[in-house]
Amino acid sequence: MSAVLTEIRGHILEVTLARPKANAIDLATSREMGRVFAGFRDNPDLRVAILTAAGEKFFSAGWDLKAAAAGDPVDGDYGVGGFGGLQELRGLNKPVIIAVNGICCGGGLELALSGDIIIAAGHATFALPEIRSGTVADAASIKLPKRIPYHIAMELLLTGRWFDAKEALGWGLINRITRAEDLMAEARRLADELASGPPLVFAAIKEIVREAENMKFQDAMNRITRSQFETVERLYNSEDQFEGARAFVEKRDPVWKGR
Known part of the structure; x- marks a missing residue:
């Protein structure tokens, strides 16, 4: 076994x-x-x-x-x-x-x-x-x-x-x-x-938390604004990012696809 x-x-x-x-x-x-x-x-x-x-x-x-x-x-x-x-x-x-x-x-x-x-x-x-x-x-x-x-x-x-x-x-x-x-x-x-939640958002949260653990706040924010977190960039350019906004406007639950 x-x-x-x-x-x-x-x-x-x-x-x-x-x-x-x-x-x-x-x-x-x-x-x-x-x-x-x-x-x-x-x-x-x-x-x-x-x-x-x-x-x-x-x-x-x-x-x-x-x-x-x-x-x-x-x-x-x-x-x-x-x-x-x-x-x-x-x-x-x-x-x-x-x-x-x-x-x-x-x-x-x-x-x-x-x-x-x-x-x-x-x-x-x-x-x-x-x-x-x-x-x-x-x-x-x-x-x-x-x-x-x-x-x-x-x-x-x-x-x-x-x-x-x-x-x-x-x-x-x-x-x-x-x-x-x-x-x-x-x-x-x-x-x-x-x-049932947004997997790309979860991925971004985990990467940011992990990588920023020993960084100064501004250094971590600079990495985000300079597109240095892969998961964050993937989220910002994803179908799910637009789906979240559309679902909010249409007053419905979003359908997350992880892409």
């Missing part, structure tokens, strides 16, 4: 990590996830992805330490998208929803941070326990202080303590909490909403 299950529902790709007991990720699984998400990125018919995991106890415990003990190198080839297929996947200009169904720790939390919207079941718990095993949560050390208050991020990184979904919501680390039985229904509802 594959460790990475996929299902296409209309314009939506659902990806389920399925490696009992803890949905830990070894090199082979990471590479497969990279292939799946690269395929999602490159398929013009797919507009939104949901990533979740099998079972109710674990979203993902992150790096598979048993595989590492058996010879998987920690600095090995994780695949096209880096660890978990998302962290370093270039040009991913489509929304990714993360549905956290349980324990989300270490590399599992780093994987969740690679999504755009995070929904968690009420029983989900989170931690970055790498400090306790004498290693560093490298991706989280980069991302977390940019997502939540610096001092909270540093506490979580330096202590490895566990925190629950309510605290994660309070710090803005996740978007919302649902009952466990409603998690996928809520993820699919949101995915449906996004899939």
Whole structure:
């Protein structure tokens, strides 16, 4: 049985990590996830992805330490998208929803941070326990202080303590909490909403946000006005740009074609 299950529902790709007991990720699984998400990125018919995991106890415990003990190198080839297929996947200009169904720790939390919207079941718990095993949560050390208050991020990184979904919501680390039985229904509802939206606009938003993260405001605006964002230029010269204006004037819902 594959460790990475996929299902296409209309314009939506659902990806389920399925490696009992803890949905830990070894090199082979990471590479497969990279292939799946690269395929999602490159398929013009797919507009939104949901990533979740099998079972109710674990979203993902992150790096598979048993595989590492058996010879998987920690600095090995994780695949096209880096660890978990998302962290370093270039040009991913489509929304990714993360549905956290349980324990989300270490590399599992780093994987969740690679999504755009995070929904968690009420029983989900989170931690970055790498400090306790004498290693560093490298991706989280980069991302977390940019997502939540610096001092909270540093506490979580330096202590490895566990925190629950309510605290994660309070710090803005996740978007919302649902009952466990409603998690996928809520993820699919949101995915449906996004899939009906303008894909070229979403692509432009993601590129601007990603590229402008470490830029000064005026520098980023200058790149836009100088036509240096590919997705923005594609949007401004698209059928969808004119369709949006026509639909507004005609007082109807726009029909987005992604071109």
